[in-house]
Amino acid sequence: MPASPKVANTAPTVVVENDIEIRLELEALQTGKSREISTLDSTQTTLEPSSHTPILTLPPEILSEIFLHFLPPYPRTPPFIGKYSPTCLILVCREWHSVAISTPALWWGIQLGFNFRFVPLQKAGIALAQLWLDRSGCLPLSIFASDMESYDAFPIFDVLVPHCHRWEHLTLAINVYEDLHAIAGLTMPILRTLDMLLEIEDAIDSPLILHDVPLLRSVVLEDNGEGRNLELPWSQLTSLTLESLLVEDCISILRETPNLVKCTLQLTVSRTTEDAYPDISLLHLETLVFEKDFCDVDVQFFQSLITPALLHLELPEPFLGSSDSDCVHSLKAFASKSRCMLNKLRITKSRSTEGVYRDAFPDIHSIIIIPARL
Template sequence: MSALQASREQLASLDAQIADLERRLVALHHEKCLVQDELDAYKYPVLNLPNEIVSEIFSQTLPPYPICPPISGTLSPTHLTHICSKWREIALSNPQLWRAIRVSFWYNPIVISRRTELVETWIGRACYGPLSIELDIIGIGSAMPQLHSSIFSQRARWEYLKINLNLIDRIFSLTETMPFLRHLELDLNSEPEDGLTTSLILGPAPLLRSAVLAGFAPSFVILPWSQLTSLGLRRAFPEECIPILQCAPNLVHCELHIVTNEDFIPEEIQLLQLESLVITTPENNREEFVVINSFIAPALRRLDISRYQLGMSATDTLTSLFSRSGCSLEELRVTDASPDTTLQYHILASGLPSLTTISVSVRPAGTAMISFSPS
């Protein structure tokens, strides 16, 4: 019995020694980690910065919001999670890094599934703040169910939205309330399918002030035009643009990319607050076409216009605009000008004391810059 008792005591002693060794090993490992951290901080001082500063540095490395960073690569927040465990933790805990999302969808079901999962991950990391969304959708019918569950269900968080669609699908809708939406850009590359409604009406968006419609969108999209202060209409016909502009009296900036139409009949467009106007034409659409004759814009200060939008006599067209509007133009930029017309703009400027700068882009190459003082 005494021998058994002695054996038990020996085993207990060994257990105690093993436990003590384990505690020493844990302490040594902890001490090693501390020493390693000190060495890393010495070799890599950036690792010793406070998390708040590192998080701000991360924010500064990405494109400024609302510009969307790439999904991968050095300018992507995902790249920051691959540097080290500490930086990964900091990046994942900063919602501002994940609030701007740009992604493309097309017919491949595997691509749709993976991209949808990626979008859901980013939206989750962005927590509950506003979002900047940029979508390029090809084959919308197959992608829309997933998009509705991952992206369109977040309408209440949209602040900046850019969508490129090849067609309007039956289940595509923007009619719900979007309380944070400030900017909308919609590019529609084909007409709605047969049997669909001919218009897409935007739901309540009280903060919306800026919009860009391209392709077939000006024909089928209805926005709260009177709210807008900035509007772009791209690849649009004048008969589409003019009714829209007549309903948008508060525009301060307007950009028109006009497709010419021989049957166009000018109608008056009064934009009393308009300060900046851009009018261009497609590269393959170079007939002379004077939509500027429709404008009455007394507050106009900056005009960027294609020479093809000035008609046979640029001087007469511009003089008529100034006389009709009573505006005091300060900056004029004419694109696609021929070398022999530069003198016309020089003569024009001499009679406009408010004009400080003329920029003439001479075709086929080179840019002639002519500057004038108010006197």
């Protein structure tokens, strides 16, 4: 049977909690958080049950709702310790502790960025992650697992994988080939967003398939390596961000994403020079953002995109050309080929004035020019 949203507080759990909290508080003191700890101590003294603390007379359901507004809104994940962490709430008094650990929605966002200096604290962090997973009951999960420098040494996937059926929003930084394989074969029936940073140095020979994700609609993929063979259900995506990919790798992916509504590209220069690229039809695309300069030849990649539904276009001016006339010509050629009716145009790193684009495109409602830094 699925775990109850109300997690019981047994005596052994209390011992584990106290041990973990003490370890984490020690690390907080060593990283300059003594002021926060001091504040919590004074608050605890103030909020002991008495007639002068009316908040303690509130029903647990109301207090629980107040606690939920203390955290970052889901799917953002709170830190394990410090400001905006539910751990702050359980340290105030016995009543708050009881309400907090009985509120699963306080624990369904888990941030696993372990930068602790000492091995015992790293192990305590993983134990605390398990505790949060237990407290979250059967709710969906938002997992933020980046900055994992101690990844190889500690079995974090052993903690996370048993809950993969509850993953709804997943952010991963992966630098070990085996870890990528660990998630490739999983069934994630409610996963909606995937943000993945690949920092694996070696090329991937065998295909890594992630297809059992029927609700996946949004992917952010940053790949700092080469020779990838990653298969995602591209055709079902409506939002896609590609970072640090080669232009030709991006083209291969975009050919398989006919249902995109939003696309953000931050690519690296192609290995080869092309005079022209094959056309790519993105018939439902409404927002297209380029976030990095390209060499001049890659304006042809921009011209290859067919986007008749496009409303919002953002790109750096150097990508379009070296002169006002070149930039205007590139944009007009793109709009004419796609037959799109732009509503918003945002040009970054611009050396032209707004008037240049306003005169050339009088029908665009909003034109924003961000000047280049001198």
